[in-house]
Amino acid sequence: MKERLGLKSNILIGSLLFGLFFGAGNLIFPVYMGQLAGQKTLEATVGFLITGVGLPLLGVIASALSKSDSLFDMAKPVSKAYSVFFTCMLYLTIGPLFAIPRTASVAFEVGLNP
Numbered sequence: 001m002k003e004r005l006g007l008k009s010n011i012l013i014g015s016l017l018f019g020l021f022f023g024a025g026n027l028i029f030p031v032y033m034g035q036l037a038g039q040k041t042l043e044a045t046v047g048f049l050i051t052g053v054g055l056p057l058l059g060v061i062a063s064a065l066s067k068s069d070s071l072f073d074m075a076k077p078v079s080k081a082y083s084v085f086f087t088c089m090l091y092l093t094i095g096p097l098f099a100i101p102r103t104a105s106v107a108f109e110v111g112l113n114p
Helices: 007-021 022-067 071-074 080-097 099-112
Strands: none
Touching: 022 099, 071 080, 080 099
16 A cells, blocks of 8 residues: 555544554453552553553554455455455454443443442
8 A cells, every 4th residue: 555545544543543442441441450450450450451452453463464455355365254254253243242232331330330
């Protein structure tokens, strides 16, 4: 990709990366985790940074290095059937199977349950 991105594309990509690294779980969970960690706060912080920041960062780097146009193209070298299955399962996991129930439960626990 040799073309430069415009302002609209940069804002979109920036907000998507912000959402990836700083979701609701990364806002609420560290405070609760810190309270529970007690004397093991450093170990808990390192573990959180590895799983909450390091793994998404590796995913972004892997996506950039693959130079694929889509998730389907990224998984295609394994097989076409796997590529279809993986793409469908990932999109289902991101939306209806994981993210929607998670955001609903966080809103309930923070806003209604107390």
